[in-house]
Amino acid sequence: AQRVTQPEKLLSVFKGAPVELKCNYSYSGSPELFWYVQYSRQRLQLLLRHISRESIKGFTADLNKGETSFHLKKPFAQEEDSAMYYCALKDNQGGKLIFGQGTELSVKP
């Protein structure tokens, strides 16, 4: 079955510390993975996608097919990074996204 797992509900770090939000997936085939973010009182929005291999707001994520993971990383967390982060897997049918439960990132000053 297709599934996305985010093991941490809450991750709390201090400003300037490295951060890693974990995401594991279960999918038969070649996965397409995304990280979506929801800042306080804002809409859910795309942060980055694995296929573009880009860095957005200092965040990167590497697809590791061997470990079926797509962890989100940032070397130096900022207070404005505090938000809810969702890992999502694109179903092979159309635009259906399968979301993880989300991880709340709290960056303390």
Added chain:
Amino acid sequence: KAGVTQTPRYLIKTRGQQVTLSCSPISGHRSVSWYQQTPGQGLQFLFEYFSETQRNKGNFPGRFSGRQFSNSRSEMNVSTLELGDSALYLCASRVAGVDEQFFGPGTRLTVL
């Protein structure tokens, strides 16, 4: 360019009633998806519409239905409401063939 809009933003209904939620996608976006968000189950896919046709459906009972109009606006309907239908319902639109989905602010449905 205006974002995805959803109406109403808040809704209170009682068990057994039915409800219709509306979503207006970004201009030019012909694909509209609906998601249910609850604290327990997280974000779950309901269905996707493209050019007035349902392309994909999630694992929800038949009480949940939707449709899309020729102007790409979409509605979802929930009949015979249950307490467990209380949730934030999110609509997302995208350009066909492009992965990025743009989400609306959601409609908060409370069933009493």
